[in-house]
Amino acid sequence: MHLLRFTKRRQSLLADAGYLSKGMEVLGTAAQSTIRRRARNLATPVRQ
DSSP states (O other): HHHHHHHHHHHHHHHHHHHHHHHHHHHHHHHHHHHHHHHHHHHSOOOO
């Protein structure tokens, strides 16, 4: 009984870790695209 509960908890922990890593991946790609866009905007002279 206790062992079963432990394995279930471990599975949920692994799932949480998967979600976390996926979220970090998405955040990283979003940040990269934002940084790239900012760099491009800085590189091109803005017309007043």
